[in-house]
Amino acid sequence: MESRTLEHLLTLEDLRQLKYRYLRSVDQKDWDGLADTLTEDAVADYGTPAMGDRLLLEGRDAIVSFMRENLGPGLISVHAAGHPEITVNGDTATGTWAFTDTVIVPEYQIVIQGAAFYQDTYARGDDGTWRISRTGYDRTYEAMVSLSDLPKFKLTSNKWATVDQ
Structure with missing residues (x-):
């Protein structure tokens, strides 16, 4: 059983906030x-x-570049994770998170929903800050629906829309 010291509990909270x-x-x-x-x-x-569907990105720059190029203002995403199971071992830790996401792509009139369990590894840097050193998931499911199949669906607000849209 892991230690339940104040330091341990604060570390768990730091890791939860990091994932959020x-x-x-x-x-x-x-x-x-x-x-x-x-x-x-x-x-x-x-x-x-x-399903033969795998995306492997190596290095912070590659991860951020992929996200910037593929999750830009042309889509809306909502990611939620909870039920963390976190194990701390000194300056490293691991975590498993239940995760759901919804992605709306107005240009293509589709909604994608899915769920997975994230598997993360964390490292505490020399500056004392925790960061994610490895993250990823295997999908439990993913589903896509065309907005034309949802005739009453109306997007009434979109932070990423331009005035012309």
């Missing part, structure tokens, strides 16, 4: 904020191996 900040940064398209959640040599491994 990572997800918020993606959804808010805060690429500098996202970069700050990752170690320089971070690895991201997303997808569903059983």
Whole structure:
């Protein structure tokens, strides 16, 4: 059983906030904020191996560049993670998170929803700050629906829309 010292509990809270900040940064398209959640040599491994669908990104710059290019203002995303199971071992830690996401792509009139379990590894840097050194998930499911199949669906607000849209 892990220690339940105040320091341990504060570390758990730091790691929870780190994961939330990572997800918020993606959804808010805060690429500098996202970069700050990752170690320089971070690895991201997303997808569903059983479906032959895998995305492996190596290095903070590659991860942030991919997100910037593929999750830009042309889509709306909402990522939520909870039920963390975190194990701390000195200056490293691991975490498993239940995760759901919704992505709306107005240009293509589609909504994608899915769920997965994130598997993360964390490292505490020389500055005392925790960062994600490895993150990824295997999809539990992913589903896509055309907005034309939802005739009453109306997007009434979009932070990323331009005035002309």
